[in-house]
Amino acid sequence: MKSKISREEAFALLQKYNKEPFHIQHGLTVEGAMRWYANELGYGEEEDYWGIVGLLHDIDFELYPEEHCVKAPELLREAGVGEDMIYSICSHGYGICCELEPKHEMEKVLFAADELTGLIGAAARMRPSKSVMDMEVSSLKKKFKDKRFAAGCSRDVIRQGAERLGWELNDLFEKTILAMRSCESQINDEMKNLLLNEDEF
Secondary structure (H helix, E strand, C coil): CCCEEEEEHHHHHHHHCCCHHHHHHHHHHHHHHHHHHHHCCCCCHHHHHHHHHHCCCCCCCCCCCHHHCHHHHHHHHCCCCCCCHHHHHHHHCCCEEEEECCCHHHHHHHHHHHHHHHHHHHHCCCCCCCCCCCCHHHHHHHHHHHHCCCCCCCCHHHHHHHHCCCCCHHHHEEEEEEHHHHHHHHHHHHHHHHHHHCCCC
């Protein structure tokens, strides 16, 4: 799996269709998690591909929420993104907003980790540290069981994701916390730079 688009081009493309810092940060978070997973699961040579799929997975969500994963192929093709990557990106919406089933292990990871990074991020913001660095699986499990907390993060999708991977929920929780720890500092720096550059205009 090789990307036809560079990371710089992908990040510029994300920003073309997403202006809200929340959406950009989510893209960066899923990118970072996917890069960690690529190396963790033995796909280190495909790290860029996994990362860029994570970065662009919600490219159409801010502007076209009602057409999520339906509008994306058009936006991605215009930018020269390959069909394999388009399939991978859209497959995270399987059963929700599209019928492209996650097949490759990378697509199954994206399906599972996308919703879970949102839940972990919301839980981290409630902590005194505002960080995943001191988060434990036990505290995440409590948030997962509380359906009122971060209600927009589908527990069913997270459970399905773990099943598709053949993992226990605890394994998925632990791995995704570690994945988010690996990129938290870098994402914070990237978001600061982004907001500073916006303030200059």
